[in-house]
Amino acid sequence: MQEKPFVKQLVILASGSGSNAENIITYFEERKTAKVAAVFTNKRTAQVLDRCERLGIPAYSFNREAFSGSNNLLQVIQGLAPDLIVLAGFLWKIPESFIQAFPNEIINIHPALLPKYGGKGMYGSKVHQAVRENEEEETGITIHHVNANYDEGSIIFQAKTALTANDTPDTIAQKVHQLEYEHFPKVIEKLLQQHG
Secondary structure, X not given: OOOOOOOEEEEEEEOOOOHHHHHHHHHHHHHOOEEEEEEEEOOOOOHHHHHHHHHOOOEEEOOHHHHHHXXXXXXXXXXXXXXXXXXXXXXXXXXXXXXXXOOOOEEEEEOOOOOOOOOOOOOOHHHHHHHHHOOOOEEEEEEEEOOOOOOOOOXXXXXXXXXXXXXXXXXXXXXXXXXXXXXXXXXHHHHHHHHO
C-alpha cells in the first residue's frame, strides 16, 4: 500500500531546547497529516539543532541580519511554501515583511493566559515567576496569531491549569509544559485542516 503523501508543510522557528518542536515533529510523523519541512533557530548552540539531527529534520541557524536586516531568511522560507509557520519558544520579534508574506499563517504559543503576562521580555521562567509572585490561582497557555506586536495577535486557543499556594515557578513550568505538549500539535492540525 502506498503511503499517503504529506499535503501540509510546517516550518518551525525555535530559540532553545526544542522540546515543543520535537513534540510537534513526532506528532505529525505519527499522524502523517503534515510534515515539518524545516526548523530554523536564531541560536547556533540551541539544543533544538541536536534534536532535529536525531529526528532527521533539516535545521538551520541564522543571524539577525538574515532575519530582519534583509529578506534572505524570508525567501528561504517562502521557497519551502509552508502552510503554517509555528513559533515554538522563539524569542525574536517577527518582522513586518514576514507578517505581510504569511498573513494569519504565523502562530505562537505563550506560557500564560494572555493578555496577562505578555509583552516584550515576558517568556519562559520570567512568566512563571510573575504568575507565582502575583499569587494567581490559575495559569495556562495561549496559542495566538502573530502580528507586529509581542503577544497581541488574535487568540486561537487557551487552556488552563489550577495552581496552589505550594506551586513554585518550576512546578508551574511543568504544568504549563504538559498543556503545551497536549494541545499545541492538535491546534496546529486543526488550523491546517481549516487552511484548505
